Amino acid sequence: MSTKLWGGRFTGPTDPLMEAFDASIGFDRRLWRADIAGSQAYARALGAAGLLTEAEAGEIVDGLARVAAEWEAGAFRIQPGDEDIHTANERRLTELIGAAAGKLHTGRSRNDQIATDVRLWLRDEIDRLAQYLRQLMGVAVERAAHEIDLLMPGYTHTQPAQPVRWSHWLMSHAWMWQRDALRLDDLRRRVNLMPLGNGALAGNPFPIDRAALARDLGFDGHTPNSMDGVSDRDFVAEFLFWAALMMVHLSRLAEDLILYSTQEFGYVTLADAYSTGSSLMPQKKNPDALELLRGKSGRVIGDMTGLLVTLKGLPSTYNKDIQEDKEPLFDAADTLSGALQIAAGVLSTLQTKPEAMRARLVSEMLATDLAEYLVRRGVPFRETHHIAGAAVRLAETRGVNLAELGLDDLRTLHPAFEADVSRVWGFEESVERRDAAGGTSRRSVEAQIAQLRAWLELG
Ligand code: ARG
Numbered sequence: 001m002s003t004k005l006w007g008g009r010f011t012g013p014t015d016p017l018m019e020a021f022d023a024s025i026g027f028d029r030r031l032w033r034a035d036i037a038g039s040q041a042y043a044r045a046l047g048a049a050g051l052l053t054e055a056e057a058g059e060i061v062d063g064l065a066r067v068a069a070e071w072e073a074g075a076f077r078i079q080p081g082d083e084d085i086h087t088a089n090e091r092r093l094t095e096l097i098g099a100a101a102g103k104l105h106t107g108r109s110r111n112d113q114i115a116t117d118v119r120l121w122l123r124d125e126i127d128r129l130a131q132y133l134r135q136l137m138g139v140a141v142e143r144a145a146h147e148i149d150l151l152m153p154g155y156t157h158t159q160p161a162q163p164v165r166w167s168h169w170l171m172s173h174a175w176m177w178q179r180d181a182l183r184l185d186d187l188r189r190r191v192n193l194m195p196l197g198n199g200a201l202a203g204n205p206f207p208i209d210r211a212a213l214a215r216d217l218g219f220d221g222h223t224p225n226s227m228d229g230v231s232d233r234d235f236v237a238e239f240l241f242w243a244a245l246m247m248v249h250l251s252r253l254a255e256d257l258i259l260y261s262t263q264e265f266g267y268v269t270l271a272d273a274y275s276t277g278s279s280l281m282p283q284k285k286n287p288d289a290l291e292l293l294r295g296k297s298g299r300v301i302g303d304m305t306g307l308l309v310t311l312k313g314l315p316s317t318y319n320k321d322i323q324e325d326k327e328p329l330f331d332a333a334d335t336l337s338g339a340l341q342i343a344a345g346v347l348s349t350l351q352t353k354p355e356a357m358r359a360r361l362v363s364e365m366l367a368t369d370l371a372e373y374l375v376r377r378g379v380p381f382r383e384t385h386h387i388a389g390a391a392v393r394l395a396e397t398r399g400v401n402l403a404e405l406g407l408d409d410l411r412t413l414h415p416a417f418e419a420d421v422s423r424v425w426g427f428e429e430s431v432e433r434r435d436a437a438g439g440t441s442r443r444s445v446e447a448q449i450a451q452l453r454a455w456l457e458l459g
Contacts, residue, residue: 004081004083005083005086005087005090005105005110019083022083022320023082023083023084024083024084024085024323024326025078025082025083025084025085025087025088027326027327027330028084028085028114028117028326029078029085029088030121030330031085031117031118031121031326032068032071032076032085032089033068033071033121034116034117034118034120034121035085035086035089035113035117036064036065036067036068036071036089037120037217038113038116038117038120038196038217039060039064039089039090039093039104039113040060040061040064040065041196041213041216041217042104042108042196042213043057043060043061043064043104044057044061044213044216045197045208045209045212045213045216046103046104046106046107046206046208048209048212049206049207049208049209050207051103051106051107051206052100052103052106056100056103059097059100060093060097060100060101060103060104062097063093063096063097063100063101064089064093066096067089067092067093067096070092076088076092079091084110084114085117086110086113086114086117090104090105106206107197107199107204107205107206107208108196108199108204109198109199109200109201109230111198111199111200111201111230111231111317111318112195112196112197112198112199112200112226112229112230113196114323115195115196115198115229115230115231115232116194116195116196116217118236118325118326118329119191119192119193119194119195119219119235120217122191122235122236122239122329122333123188123191123192123218125333125337126184126187126188126191126239127188128337129184129333129336129337129340130181130184130185130188132336132337132340132341132344133177133180133181133184133246133340134181134456135340135341135344136177136340136343136344136347137174137177137178137181137452137456138456139344139347139348140170140171140173140174140177140347141170141171141174141449141452141453141456143167143170143347143348144166144167144168144170144171144174144445144448144449145167145446145449147166147167147170147352148165148167148442148445148446148449149354150165150166150167150352150354150357151163151164151165151166151357151358151361151427151428151431152164152165152166152169152267152357152360152361153357153360153361153365154168154169154440158259160360160362160364160365161365162365162366162368162430162434163361163365163366163427163430163431163440164431164440165431165440165442165445166352166357167445167449168440168444168445168448169256171445171448171449171452173249173252173253174452175448175452176249176252177246177249178452178455180242180245180246180249183242183245184242187235187238187239187242189220190234190235190238191235191238191239192218192219192220193214193219193220193221193222193223194210194213194214194217194219194221194222194223195222195223195229195230195232196210196213196214196217196222197210197213197222197226198223198226198229198230199226199230200230200317200318201226201227201230201231201317201318202226202227203226204226210222227316227317230317230318231314231316231317231318231319231322233307233311233322233325236307236325236329237304237307237308237311239329239332239333240300240303240304240307240328240329240332241304243300243303243304243332243333243335243336244297244300244301244303244304244332246336246339246340247293247296247297247300247301247335247336247339248297248301250293250294250297250339250340250343251293251294251297253293253343253347254287254290254291254293254294254343255290255294257270257287257290257346257350258287258290258291258294261287261290261350265356265360266353266356267352267353267356267357267360268350268351268352268353269350269351269353270285270287270289270290270346270349270350271346271349271350271351272285273345273349274287274288274289274290274342274345274346274349275287275288275289276288289342289345289346290346292342293339293342293343293346296335296339299331299335300331300332300335300336302328303328303329303331303332304328304332306324306328307324307325307328307329310322310324310325358427361427362401362402363401363402363403363404363425364392364395364401364402365427365430366402366403366424366425366427366430367388367389367391367392367402368388369424369430369433370384370387370388370391370402370421370424371384371385371387371388372384372433373417373421373424374387374388374414374416374417377416378416379414379416384414387413387414390413391405391409391410391413394409394413403425407419407421407422
């Protein structure tokens with residue numbers, strides 16, 4: 001008799017290359033904890049349904065605990081026939097407790113088993129990542145509170161645009177991350193549903209109480225349709241989209257900070273802990289941590305794209321293609337785990353250079369404020385925009401800064417300019433004028449900080 005779980009109808013041996021091609025133990029072994037928890041709960045459910053005696057159920061649960069202890073201690077020995085984590089655990093259970101182990105798989109398929117394992121595993125992973133994400137948000141929020149006085153140029157098109165608070169920039173990233181956090185909380189609800197009891201595709205023929213089984217495993221409920229339940233990997237796709245967008249956000253943070261840390265900008269200095277040197281050029285200090293945050297976004301987008309392509313066009317229910325869900329999932333989860341912690345490390349240890357930020361604030365960045373000065377004197381904005389533009393041009397032809405134009409010069413452009421126009425040229429004043437909710441004024445940024453702090457304490 002074949003030693004394979006499914007060997008009954010086969011007479012010929014499997015091509016050894018096929019065996020290696022088919023095997024998933026190399027990567028799904030990391031699901032061992034989930035696989036054992038799922039099997040222990042299933043044994044209890046079989047017991048409750050009268051398919052195992054209390055003694056048999058107890059023997060299986062205890063035997064599985066011993067298998068788990070071997071994994072925990074690094075003592076579990078994978079054997080040549082161990083195709084996947086389910087096969088490996090059941091093989092070992094059989095060695096430990098004998099014949100009773102053969103009753104564990106009653107009514108169950110590896111199809112509902114793997115779907116359950118992945119959901120259990122991912123649920124814990126999400127909880128860990130959600131913690132890292134909240135820590136990162138906390139770093140941004142606390143820095144924003146602490147460095148509220150710092151002003152810097154804000155950019156559009158990477159061109160100097162208007163002065164903003166450094167804290168406003170920090171918070172702009174923190175708000176993206178809050179959407180990531182909300183998205184992760186939301187998709188967790190769709191992860192935390194139990195496919196166990198769906199069998200191979202048609203359902204379980206024995207009186208298994210799936211609601212009780214779901215509660216036993218900490219699921220919020222069970223999947224409503226067995227054909228969908230065994231093949232649904234939307235929750236993996238959703239997680240991968242979350243991961244891809246999260247990485248896109250981290251990549252954009254990284255890009256900002258790479259620019260800001262160049263000699264040309266010089267707004268921040270990265271801690272040595274997150275930089276490396278060049279093997280050739282002794283003067284170099286490279287922002288590797290940030291470049292990797294930016295670069296690894298590519299691989300996570302690849303993980304997501306790969307899974308969607310795998311799922312596209314699959315016929316109904318389980319197909320072996322679905323085994324290809326795990327490597328991108330593990331890769332994305334591992335990458336995010338590293339990326340979120342590194343991002344928090346970089347952001348909490350970088351040093352800001354307030355003088356360098358100040359030095360880059362030039363009065364041309366207040367051209368809009370000049371236009372707004374006239375707006376406050378009743379001139380329509382469309383006109384004032386032209387007038388301020390003419391002032392910029394005039395300063396350019398004179399070879400002076402915009403702020404160096406005298407009142408007489410300005411009055412040649414419009415009679416509404418008065419002596420108090422000199423007040424336009426304060427950067428702090430400019431920032432403080434942007435006081436509508438969501439703007440860069442101190443009051444507004446402090447309100448943002450308070451709002452996100454409150455949310456983080458809830459979350
Ligand atoms: N290793 C498989 C996977 O990861 C487990 C399910 C296999 N089911 C099957 N009928 N061969 O998807």
